[in-house]
Amino acid sequence: MREGPFSYHISLDDRNPTHFDNHIIRSLSSMEGYFYDEAAYSSMLAEEDQVLYEVFEIKRPETVGELLQGISVIRPGKVGNEYFMTKGHFHKVLDTSEVYYCLRGHGLMLMETPEGEWALEEMKLGTVVYVPPRWGHRSINLHPDQELILFFAYPAHAGHDYKSIEERGFRKLVVERNGKHEVVENERWDQSS
Numbered sequence: 531m532r533e534g535p536f537s538y539h540i541s542l543d544d545r546n547p548t549h550f551d552n553h554i555i556r557s558l559s560s561m562e563g564y565f566y567d568e569a570a571y572s573s574m575l576a577e578e579d580q581v582l583y584e585v586f587e588i589k590r591p592e593t594v595g596e597l598l599q600g601i602s603v604i605r606p607g608k609v610g611n612e613y614f615m616t617k618g619h620f621h622k623v624l625d626t627s628e629v630y631y632c633l634r635g636h637g638l639m640l641m642e643t644p645e646g647e648w649a650l651e652e653m654k655l656g657t658v659v660y661v662p663p664r665w666g667h668r669s670i671n672l673h674p675d676q677e678l679i680l681f682f683a684y685p686a687h688a689g690h691d692y693k694s695i696e697e698r699g700f701r702k703l704v705v706e707r708n709g710k711h712e713v714v715e716n717e718r719w720d721q722s723s
């Protein structure tokens with residue numbers, strides 16, 4: 531972790547920031563239970579444990595006042611007809627927000643509150659998405675062959691709570707139908723509420 535003020539550069543040619551402290555790689559095997567089409571998930575995994583997304587984090591002390599930053603890179607692809615996406619989470623300190631800036635690609639930010647209110651924002655080059663306090667969030671790559679690259683920043687003490695989304699998912703799923711994305715109900719969510 532760096533001391534004092536610093537800068538770094540995000541090169542879109544090799545899409546890695548010139549400085550990062552942590553590199554997270556999420557492959558298909560780490561996403562068990564996240565995609566609704568379990569048969570499609572199993573047959574894809576049997577073929578190859580491919581990488582779905584990566585996160586490069588610029589770490590800061592996890593204290594009030596600090597901002598943790600980084601970029602996430604979501605690969606193009608689908609499990610069945612559901613687009614590649616991040617796991618999604620609430621912040622452990624629920625009352626914390628996050629800002630995303632789209633550097634490449636085409637995607638969606640799916641958001642919901644613990645009470646089940648939901649929202650979807652489209653992301654293209656230059657889009658800024660503000661995720662307010664209390665809103666869980668997941669990034670979804672809609673592009674058939676381009677990576678979705680997002681810069682993010684959030685309070686470093688926020689932490690992550692994956693549990694409820696791991697158990698029941700988001701209220702809505704985003705799937706492809708007739709070449710377009712469509713928002714459908716997640717039956718697992720409905721049954722759990």
Ligand code: F6R
Nearest residue numbers: 585602616617618619669682684
């Ligand atoms: C941090 C944040 C992003 C995500 C990243 C991967 O609060 O929202 O850095 O962590 O997009 O998504 P998850 O953490 O849901 O696997």
Ligand code: ZN
Nearest residue numbers: 621628667684
């Ligand atoms: Zn977050």
